[in-house]
Structure formats: C-alpha cells, structure tokens
Amino acid sequence: MNKDIQVxxxxxxxxxxxxxxxxxxxxxxxxxxxxxxxxxxxGAKKILLYFDKDGYINSGGIAxxxxxxxxxxxxxxxxxxxxxxxxxxxxxxxxxxxxxxEIFQTEELALKDF
Amino acid sequence: MMADNRVELHIPSIMGFEKVAMECSASVAKKMGxxxxxxxxLKTAVAEACLNAIExxxxxxxxxxxxxxxxVEETKLQVAVKDEGKGVGNISLPSIENKMEGKDKPRGWGLxxxxxxxxxxxxxxxxxxxNITKMVIxxxx
Numbered sequence: 001m002n003k004d005i006q007v008x009x010x011x012x013x014x015x016x017x018x019x020x021x022x023x024x025x026x027x028x029x030x031x032x033x034x035x036x037x038x039x040x041x042x043g044a045k046k047i048l049l050y051f052d053k054d055g056y057i058n059s060g061g062i063a064x065x066x067x068x069x070x071x072x073x074x075x076x077x078x079x080x081x082x083x084x085x086x087x088x089x090x091x092x093x094x095x096x097x098x099x100x101x102e103i104f105q106t107e108e109l110a111l112k113d114f
Numbered sequence: 115m116m117a118d119n120r121v122e123l124h125i126p127s128i129m130g131f132e133k134v135a136m137e138c139s140a141s142v143a144k145k146m147g148x149x150x151x152x153x154x155x156l157k158t159a160v161a162e163a164c165l166n167a168i169e170x171x172x173x174x175x176x177x178x179x180x181x182x183x184x185x186v187e188e189t190k191l192q193v194a195v196k197d198e199g200k201g202v203g204n205i206s207l208p209s210i211e212n213k214m215e216g217k218d219k220p221r222g223w224g225l226x227x228x229x230x231x232x233x234x235x236x237x238x239x240x241x242x243x244x245n246i247t248k249m250v251i252x253x254x255x
Contacts, residue, residue, distance in 0.1 A: 004130070025129070026129065026221075027130060056133065056136075058132070058161055058162065058165060059165065059221065059222075059223035059224045062220075063213075063219070063220035063221040063222075063223065064220070066213050066214065066220040067220045069214065070214045070215075070220070087151070087154035087158070091158065091227065094226075094227070094230055095223055095226070095227075097210065099210065100210075
C-alpha cells in the first residue's frame with residue numbers, strides 16, 4: 001500500500017467512480033491505472049475520476065491521466081473529472097487535457113446527464 | 115540555512131522529496147505576500163524543476179543531492195534549483211494530440227508547466243559543475 005494515495009471505486013447507476021485521495025504522480029500512477037483497468041475490465045463505459053481538492057498532482061501524474069484518457073477514447077468510454085482545485089483545473093486546461101475529458105465543479109453536476 | 119535574504123536547502127534525489135522544496139517555497143512566498151493563486155503556480159514550478167533535477171539531472175542517483183536556493187527581493191522571489199547533471203537540451207513543445215494518439219510518450223510536461231507558470235526561467239551551467247534552473251516570480255502590484 002502506498003501511503004501517498006488511496007483509490008477506491010464505487011458505482012452510481014451506470015457510472016463507475018474512482019475516488020482518488022492523495023497524490024497523483026508517476027509513483028502513485030500504478031495504483032490509479034490498476035483501478036481504472038479494474039472498472040474497464042468490468043465493462044465500464046462511463047467513468048468519473050473524483051480527485052482530492054488538497055491533493056498534489058505533478059507532470060508524472062498528468063501523464064498517467066493522459067494515458068487513461070487515451071485508452072478510454074480507444075475503448076469508447078467517456079471520462080469526466082471532478083474534485084479538482086482551481087489550480088489543477090487551470091493546469092489541465094493548459095496542457096489540453098480538457099479537450100478530451102470534461103471537468104465538473106461537483107460530483108452531482110458530473111453525474112447529471114452522464 | 116538562511117543568510118540575509120536567502121534560504122537554502124538540499125533534498126535527496128528521490129521522487130517525493132520535491133514536495134519538501136515545494137512547501138518551503140510556498141512558506142517563503144506566503145511570507146512575502148504572494149496571492150494564493152501565485153503560490154500554487156510557484157509550488158508546481160518548483161516541484162517540476164526539482165523533479166527534472168532528480169530524474170534527468172541526477173538520474174535518481176541517491177548519492178547526489180538537489181540544491182534549492184530561494185532569494186527574496188522586494189518585488190520578486192528567485193528560486194534556483196541545482197543538480198549535478200549536464201543540463202537540458204532543446205526540448206520541443208509537448209503536444210497533447212501526439213500524446214493522445216500514442217505518437218509521443220505521455221510524459222514531458224515539466225518544462226512546459228514551469229515556462230507557463232513562472233515569469234522568467236533560465237537554464238545555465240553551474241561554475242562547480244551541474245546545471246541550474248533559475249526561476250523568477252514577481253509580486254503583483
């Protein structure tokens with residue numbers, strides 16, 4: 001277990017939610033990828049990544065999320081994001097990740113019309 | 115260590131220790147009166163410069179250290195990150211499209227983030243060997 005991150009999965013209707021508590025980095029990426037693969041293998045088509053507002057995300061973590069966005073696109077999945085601080089919303093816009101995934105301000109908004 | 119207007123620290127070349135430099139920079143910037151938004155920008159830039167130093171400069175050699183010097187001036191904060199490597203070559207602008215299509219590896223955003231979050235950044239060889247990434251962030255009036 002990596003003490004810098006905890007990832008749990010839950011389901012709301014047909015949406016698979018990955019609750020990511022902690023750091024999103026190259027070091028913790030394996031845990032996030034494993035959780036994504038788990039829901040993906042189970043047939044998830046709608047995936048919500050729920051981040052920790054106080055979490056630390058670095059370029060290694062961004063690369064992990066690009067990998068997930070890329071794979072989800074090939075698999076015909078839709079990925080939405082929520083829980084991000086204003087700073088990381090800005091960063092995700094800056095790198096262009098928001099061209100491929102949509103950021104929502106709350107979980108409720110993210111689940112609406114998913 | 116703090117001498118006059120300078121704070122210096124050294125971190126081991128181990129992923130995760132960049133957070134120590136990041137938090138130290140944030141504390142100094144907060145004391146100087148930077149806004150929360152600019153402190154967040156600085157934290158990301160410092161973390162990325164340290165990660166580059168750990169990974170590419172020092173090749174994650176645990177016998178090496180990354181040196182961080184914060185210099186406080188009236189209108190700006192300068193952060194110098196020193197590694198024991200050979201410096202950065204020409205780095206092309208990362209393309210999210212290429213990365214999404216698998217033409218490029220998904221990694222390689224560090225310098226892009228630094229350049230976009232900080233007012234000034236330069237890369238220069240250190241007189242004692244190694245490379246220094248110098249970043250400057252200005253206090254907004």
